[in-house]
Each structure stands twice: as C-alpha cells, then as structure tokens.
Amino acid sequence: MAVQLNVKGIDHQDAAYQPMLENLQANILKSHARNFVRLLFLQFQADDDAVKAWINQFSRDRVKSALDQQRAIEARRAAKANNGSFDGGLIANVYLTAEGYEDLGFDADRLKEKNRSFVDGMKSSRVRRELSDPPVEKWQAGYQKNLDAMILLADDDEGKLTAAAGAVKASLHGLAAVVAEEKGLDLKDPIVPGGHEHFGYKDGISQPRFFTDDVDKTQKDNIDLNMTQWNPLQPLEIVLVKDPFTDPNDHNYGSFLVYRKLEQDVDGFNAKVAELATHLTLTPNQVANSVTAEEYAGALVVGRFKDGTPLVNADIRLRRSPAPNDFDYKEMDPKGNICPFHAHIRKTNPRGQGVLVPERFITRRAIPYGEPKTADEKGLLFMCFQSSVEKQFNFIQNTWSNAPGFPPLRGNPGIDPLTGQGHEGDQRWPRRYGSEEEVGFDFAGFIRMKGGEYFFAPSLGFLRSL
Ligand code: HEM
Incomplete structure (x- = not known):
C-alpha cells in the first residue's frame, strides 16, 4: 500500500x-x-x-x-x-x-x-x-x-x-x-556559534517539519508565542x-537535492551594510532597545537580526534560543515597511502574501565552509531537498529572489539583496522602522555561485538492488 x-x-x-x-x-x-x-x-x-x-x-x-x-x-x-x-x-x-x-x-x-x-x-x-x-x-x-x-x-x-x-x-x-x-x-566552533553563517546571521531556523513530535518540540520552545501565525508542519x-x-x-x-557552492564576500557585505546604515534614519529605541543603525540595516537585508529575531517581531526582541519563527507578513506588515518585501527571508518565504507558498517550501540542509576570520575563501555549501526542483528551488531563485518585481505589491521592491542574481537596480528600503518613506539603494553581489548540480537521493531499496 x-x-x-x-x-x-x-x-x-x-x-x-x-x-x-x-x-x-x-x-x-x-x-x-x-x-x-x-x-x-x-x-x-x-x-x-x-x-x-x-x-x-x-x-x-x-x-x-x-x-x-x-x-x-x-x-x-x-x-x-x-x-x-x-x-x-x-x-x-x-x-x-x-x-x-x-x-x-x-x-x-x-x-x-x-x-x-x-x-x-x-x-x-x-x-x-x-x-x-x-x-x-x-x-x-x-x-x-x-x-x-x-x-x-x-x-x-x-x-x-x-x-x-x-x-x-x-x-x-x-x-x-x-x-x-x-x-x-x-x-x-565558538566562532560560528549555534549555526550562524559567515555574515553572522543565525541560519536554519525556519524549516518545514514532517513529524508531529518535531512541531510539539518547537511549540513547547515557543510557548509564549503560542505559534498562532505560523505552523511549520508540512506534508x-x-x-x-x-x-x-x-x-x-x-x-x-527518494528526494531531489539541489547543491550550490555559494562563496560569500564577508568584508564587502559588511562594508555595504555600513553604507546602507548611513542612508537610513534610525530613531533610538524605535525598533528595540540598543539596536545600532548597522544592526538594523543588516536586518533589513536578511529579514532577521543576527540572533535570529525576525524584523517583524523586533518589538519582542527576545535574544534567546530558539529564535522565534511564529510570524506572518499579512497581519504584521502588509505594506512591507517594517520588513521590506525584498529581505532574504521575505523573498524566499513570503508568508501569507496571497501566493501559493506551501508547495514552494524547500527543506534546507546547508552548511558553511571556509575558516572564519581568515582571508580564505568562505561561503555556504547550499543544499535543499524537494519533490520538484522546478516548483521549489528554481521557482524561489528565479521567480522570487532574482525578480525585482516580486512581490507585485509596492512598485518594484528589487532583487533579494543576499541571493538575487542577474538584475541591477535599487531596492526600496524603509527610511525608518515602520516608515512609509523610502530610500533607494542598490545592494547585491556579495554571494557568488561557484558551481553546483541537481541530484536525486535514491531509496535504499534501489541502492541495495544494484
Ligand atoms: C550564502 C547563501 C545564503 C545565506 C548566507 C543565507 C542566509 C539565510 C539566513 C540567515 C536565513 C534566516 C534563518 C532562517 O529563517 O532559517 C535564511 C533563511 C532562508 N533562506 Fe537563505 N541563505 C542563503 C542562500 C539561500 C538560497 C540560495 C535559498 C533558496 C533559493 C535560500 C532560501 C532560504 C529560505 C527558504 C529561508 C527560510 C525563510 C523562512 O521560512 O522564513 N537561502 N537564509
């Protein structure tokens, strides 16, 4: 059966x-x-x-x-x-x-x-x-x-x-x-504590879950949030x-695996975040206590602060593990003036924005390579599993991350500043936390694809029949 x-x-x-x-x-x-x-x-x-x-x-x-x-x-x-x-x-x-x-x-x-x-x-x-x-x-x-x-x-x-x-x-x-x-x-390693990637942001927080006990655990960890906005359970x-x-x-x-070696230019990224910060106006304590302009600018790029706190949840900045994942843009930020539409996690999972999201979810298994704090090449060995590379990884990369016009909700939001490729032009950034006043600023090119391939993970039944 x-x-x-x-x-x-x-x-x-x-x-x-x-x-x-x-x-x-x-x-x-x-x-x-x-x-x-x-x-x-x-x-x-x-x-x-x-x-x-x-x-x-x-x-x-x-x-x-x-x-x-x-x-x-x-x-x-x-x-x-x-x-x-x-x-x-x-x-x-x-x-x-x-x-x-x-x-x-x-x-x-x-x-x-x-x-x-x-x-x-x-x-x-x-x-x-x-x-x-x-x-x-x-x-x-x-x-x-x-x-x-x-x-x-x-x-x-x-x-x-x-x-x-x-x-x-x-x-x-x-x-x-x-x-x-x-x-x-x-x-x-303490240099990359708790699964932070090379730009310093906590990674691997938001994942589809397939077993009920995984979700029970997440819910228990997030008990104060009640997981009312977001349920990671997927078929x-x-x-x-x-x-x-x-x-x-x-x-x-079995499952289809997308593999891509993605080199990260850490110094270039940090310098660009600092430059973006000078274009923004951060009112003290408006986002949350003790957020610097650079921390805020970085969060506008990724959609989360370095500790994993989502920008849309910044007012409940918890600084604890696990980082909260119970949020939805439709209710919490419909106009994209808290977490911009182009922010990496909003591009790659536009929760509740009326697009068919669940069938796009990828199950990420990426892992960083290269020694931090050295001049050595470094980046992410990006891997993700899915049932359809066309409908999942390729769609996210091409139709969401690379597309300046996605989502079509506020003019041209611009490409995903982390992983978008192939298009130039400014993204639209809220000048202040929650402000409708925008600043145009072009942020791209700090992640470079070094090679990759599509694989299939065959069943053990197949492998052992060879
Ligand atoms: C060097 C390359 C990359 C870096 C540094 C990076 C970094 C991050 C970080 C820091 C997060 C937040 C942690 C989390 O929500 O789990 C994240 C989430 C995510 N990333 Fe990436 N990422 C990279 C490449 C990619 C690529 C190529 C894709 C797919 C096209 C992708 C898709 C996602 C998705 C789907 C999420 C979860 C969003 C959510 O569910 O809210 N990432 N990434």
Missing part, C-alpha cells in the same frame, strides 16, 4: 510509515545534525557493473535509513535523560545525477516529471539562463566537469570523519575520480517522490 504523502504531521511509531522510513535515506526528513561534513563529488570511471557493486556494498555498510536515524535520536535522548551520552556515529548518503543514472544504465527521463532541470543538469544553458547563473567557465574547476554522484559523510568526531573519507576514497580507486571535495565547518509530498527504479509496490521513496 502506498504511503499517504498529503498528510501533515506523521508519527514515527505509525506502522503505515515504517517500511517507507526504513527505505528512505537519512538526512532528508530530519537533518543529520552532525558537526563535521565532507562532500565527495564523483565521476564514474569503471564499467557500470563495478560501480553498481560498489554502491550496493557501500549502501549496505554505511548508508543509514530515516528509521535508523530516528532510533539513534531516541537512544541519544534516553542517554541524555540518564546523564549519559550516545554517539550516533557516521551518517553517509549517496546521491546521483541524471548523468550518473544514465552511466549506470537507467533512463533518467523517468525522473523528469516536474524535474526537467534535474535531467538537463545545472550546467545546461537553459538552466543557467533561468537562474541567471555565471558561465560554467567561471565555476570552480572541479564543478566544470560532469558529475555522476555525491557522497555525503557526516560525524561529530572530525578524526573519525577524516578516516571514513579516506577509506571511501581508497575504495573508489579505479572506479570513480573525486573531482571535487568540500569540508563543512565545525558547527559547534511529505513537498519533499518525497516515489523512486521510479523500484517495484511500484515497494515502499521506496
């Missing part, structure tokens, strides 16, 4: 979902939540049977299911309750590109429905035009090559992760070349699709 994908809020214990969770790779419905990450981008070299045998064995030995992940979370919770600790160990995932499927002898067109870009690939001129991406010659060398697969490895212990990555690379010798490799930053259909390369009667599901 097929799993109901349109139900909001599922229970791990529900027997109807267990076979699906047993065959779904971990890290899709819930983040792996490990501190260290390695990404290995592969180009297959050997004949398809040898590569298939490797994937089959690796997925049996290393790849955990969503159910394994849930059991580990429960074991950790139980250990914590007894003042003990529990090591969930390594998380490993295998993702394939359309080209990877073709190399292994599968017709990638079977994944084409609502995912034409997956089949065409991120390097195709059609996709690059749609997303306003830079020419492939400007991408990092490794990503200019054709990619067949990505292996994600994550662990709380960096030493164990390095050893695991070394073992994977050694076992791939003669089968696949590692054409690019990425190291995710230590998320617990599985926004993230899962049936794996077409398995028996339709089996419980095998």
Whole structure:
C-alpha cells in the first residue's frame, strides 16, 4: 500500500510509515545534525557493473535509513535523560545525477516529471539562463566537469570523519575520480556559534517539519508565542517522490537535492551594510532597545537580526534560543515597511502574501565552509531537498529572489539583496522602522555561485538492488 504523502504531521511509531522510513535515506526528513561534513563529488570511471557493486556494498555498510536515524535520536535522548551520552556515529548518503543514472544504465527521463532541470543538469544553458547563473567557465574547476554522484559523510568526531573519507576514497580507486571535495565547518566552533553563517546571521531556523513530535518540540520552545501565525508542519509530498527504479509496490521513496557552492564576500557585505546604515534614519529605541543603525540595516537585508529575531517581531526582541519563527507578513506588515518585501527571508518565504507558498517550501540542509576570520575563501555549501526542483528551488531563485518585481505589491521592491542574481537596480528600503518613506539603494553581489548540480537521493531499496 502506498504511503499517504498529503498528510501533515506523521508519527514515527505509525506502522503505515515504517517500511517507507526504513527505505528512505537519512538526512532528508530530519537533518543529520552532525558537526563535521565532507562532500565527495564523483565521476564514474569503471564499467557500470563495478560501480553498481560498489554502491550496493557501500549502501549496505554505511548508508543509514530515516528509521535508523530516528532510533539513534531516541537512544541519544534516553542517554541524555540518564546523564549519559550516545554517539550516533557516521551518517553517509549517496546521491546521483541524471548523468550518473544514465552511466549506470537507467533512463533518467523517468525522473523528469516536474524535474526537467534535474535531467538537463545545472550546467545546461537553459538552466543557467533561468537562474541567471555565471558561465560554467567561471565555476570552480572541479564543478566544470560532469558529475555522476555525491557522497555525503557526516560525524561529530572530525578524526573519525577524516578516516571514513579516506577509506571511501581508497575504495573508489579505479572506479570513480573525486573531482571535487568540500569540508563543512565545525558547527559547534565558538566562532560560528549555534549555526550562524559567515555574515553572522543565525541560519536554519525556519524549516518545514514532517513529524508531529518535531512541531510539539518547537511549540513547547515557543510557548509564549503560542505559534498562532505560523505552523511549520508540512506534508511529505513537498519533499518525497516515489523512486521510479523500484517495484511500484515497494515502499521506496527518494528526494531531489539541489547543491550550490555559494562563496560569500564577508568584508564587502559588511562594508555595504555600513553604507546602507548611513542612508537610513534610525530613531533610538524605535525598533528595540540598543539596536545600532548597522544592526538594523543588516536586518533589513536578511529579514532577521543576527540572533535570529525576525524584523517583524523586533518589538519582542527576545535574544534567546530558539529564535522565534511564529510570524506572518499579512497581519504584521502588509505594506512591507517594517520588513521590506525584498529581505532574504521575505523573498524566499513570503508568508501569507496571497501566493501559493506551501508547495514552494524547500527543506534546507546547508552548511558553511571556509575558516572564519581568515582571508580564505568562505561561503555556504547550499543544499535543499524537494519533490520538484522546478516548483521549489528554481521557482524561489528565479521567480522570487532574482525578480525585482516580486512581490507585485509596492512598485518594484528589487532583487533579494543576499541571493538575487542577474538584475541591477535599487531596492526600496524603509527610511525608518515602520516608515512609509523610502530610500533607494542598490545592494547585491556579495554571494557568488561557484558551481553546483541537481541530484536525486535514491531509496535504499534501489541502492541495495544494484
Ligand atoms: C550564502 C547563501 C545564503 C545565506 C548566507 C543565507 C542566509 C539565510 C539566513 C540567515 C536565513 C534566516 C534563518 C532562517 O529563517 O532559517 C535564511 C533563511 C532562508 N533562506 Fe537563505 N541563505 C542563503 C542562500 C539561500 C538560497 C540560495 C535559498 C533558496 C533559493 C535560500 C532560501 C532560504 C529560505 C527558504 C529561508 C527560510 C525563510 C523562512 O521560512 O522564513 N537561502 N537564509
């Protein structure tokens, strides 16, 4: 019997979902939540049977299911309750590109429905035009090559992760070349405390949730806010699709993964925020106690202060964890003069503005790379899961972030100052908190796409059948 994908809020214990969770790779419905990450981008070299045998064995030995992940979370919770600790160990995932499927002898067109870009690939001129991406010659060398697969490895212990990555690379010798490799930053490092990205803003606050217990927890944490405006609970259909390369009667599901390496120019961003601040007039204490003009200007760019407090909730500035996520623009800021329409989180999730938002939600799994406070290149290894790259990531990037005219509510709000690409011109900024008086100011270009690809996270049923 097929799993109901349109139900909001599922229970791990529900027997109807267990076979699906047993065959779904971990890290899709819930983040792996490990501190260290390695990404290995592969180009297959050997004949398809040898590569298939490797994937089959690796997925049996290393790849955990969503159910394994849930059991580990429960074991950790139980250990914590007894003042003990529990090591969930390594998380490993295998993702394939359309080209990877073709190399292994599968017709990638079977994944084409609502995912034409997956089949065409991120390097195709059609996709690059749609997303306003830079020419492939400007991408990092490794990503200019054709990619067949990505292996994600994550662990709380960096030493164990390095050893695991070394073992994977050694076992791939003669089968696949590692054409690019990425190291995710230590998320617990005090320089990036609590999951802040390189510009210093808390990330990963707003996510769709699929399990009722995740929402219960969020609600408990936000008890004073009662979660009356915003419910993160979403149906599985926004993230899962049936794996077409398995028996339709089996419980095998997968998800489309968008990967983009996004370089961040931290000094340039900070200088531009300071420049924007000089164009605004901040009345002391008008936003909240002790907000500087620069903090306010930065919040106008992102839509949240650095600690995660949403600009529309600035009057209840809580400075606590978790940052509040219970807000809606329709009620709290219909004219966009508190949180501007172009602010990153308002562009990418225009809550309650009359557009069909839920079917656009992406499940983000990004992780920063590059040492903070050094001259080294740094940025975000942006990753998100969805059931349709056309309707979700591509739509958000192209029709919302890159579009100066979205939302069509107040003239031309301008592009998303963080991630918008391909269009020039001023955004419209409220001169003061809540003011209808606007200032025109062009803010763009501090995030640069260095390469990327569309992947599919196959079911374990598929990987273990190879
Ligand atoms: C280096 C690149 C990026 C940076 C620094 C960045 C930063 C942030 C920050 C600080 C937040 C607030 C935390 C939160 O609400 O969870 C956020 C939220 C979000 N970002 Fe990004 N982001 C980047 C790229 C992207 C891209 C490429 C997309 C998709 C096209 C995207 C989509 C979103 C979405 C959907 C949210 C949640 C909005 C909400 O639900 O209210 N981000 N981002």
